Amino acid sequence: MLPTTSPQSNGNPSSRDAARHTAGAKRYKYLRRLLYFRQMDFEFAMWQMLYLFTSPQRVYRNFHYRKQTKDQWARDDPAFLVLLSIWLCVSTIGFGLVLDMGVVETLKLLLWVVFVDCIGVGLLISTLMWFISNKYLLKQPRRNFDVEWGYAFDVHLNAFYPLLVILHFLQLFFINHLVVINSDWFLGYFVGNTLWLIAIGYYLYITFLGYNALPFLSNTVVLLYPFALLGLLYFLSIFLGWNFTWGLCWFYKYRVQ
Structure with a gap:
């Protein structure tokens, strides 16, 4: 993260500017905006979600513009996170219906998926990538250049969204219908495992684009x-003959028992 300077300071950052651009200040501003839906740009967040499938490079070009205009790489608008949470909740309820879970079991699954799979695992992966990129990938380790933790979290969210849509939404239509991928039938686990290949491949590629930017x-x-x-x-x-979708369905049922 590059420090900003005040025009009146002759190259020395003022205490007010320094305070405004600290990680704590940025985090407070981001979390505070979660309470104000009218201030969120949902249209732009939906545009990003679309381009994460069709042209993810364009999404990261916008991160460059944010750095130039707001002096931070990470998002300052939580609209993307809110929409992602809605996708996650709807798709998890869909899993509950497909797997014939009751209301209580579906609610338990939703809590597990949101707070453990999404938030918990997301924080762990983001922190790990933040550490690795700052420790081993910096061209010239200097105090003025570092990967923001918030940016590492945004990269994870960007990469997680296509994976979520493919495995938690699109896959629902194949579990008990069409080719019935939750079975020992060859075509079933071939289609199911191919969806997993595409989803995880998207995650790896979009993660690469994020740090390569x-x-x-x-x-x-x-x-x-x-x-x-x-x-x-x-x-x-x-x-x-491994069936990854069968394993996921078994794991979800085991969790809520």
Whole structure:
């Protein structure tokens, strides 16, 4: 994060500017806007969600514009997070219906998915990527250049959204209908595992784009290396008859019992 300077300070940042651009101040501003829906730009957030599927590079170009105009890489508008939460809740309720769960079981599943799978795992992944990028990927380790934790969290949310739509929404229509991917039938687990391949591939690629967009990072291509392991697991799963969707459904049912 680059420090800003006040025009009256002859190159020395004023205490007011410094306070305004601290991580705590940015976090407070972001969380405060969660209480004011009218201040959120949902139309722009929906535009980002669309382009995460069709042209994710355009989404990260907008992060560049935000850095130039607001001196921060991370989002200052929680509209994307709110819409993502709505998608998560609706799709989880859909899973409850598809798996014939009762109201209480569906509510328990929703709490697990929101607070553990999304928030908990998201915080863990974001913190890990924030540490790795600042520790090993900086071109010139200097105090004036670092990856904002909020930006690492935004990259995770960007990458998580296509995965959510594919595995938590689109996949619902295949579990008990069409090719019935929650079964031992070859076509079933072939289609199901292919959806997993596409979803996780999206996650890895959009994560790579997020860190590759930062001009002060180098060797970000290493973030694409997990594609080799992903491809290997996919072909092994088809050869050995592993059904990832069946495993997810079993795990969800086991959680709420």
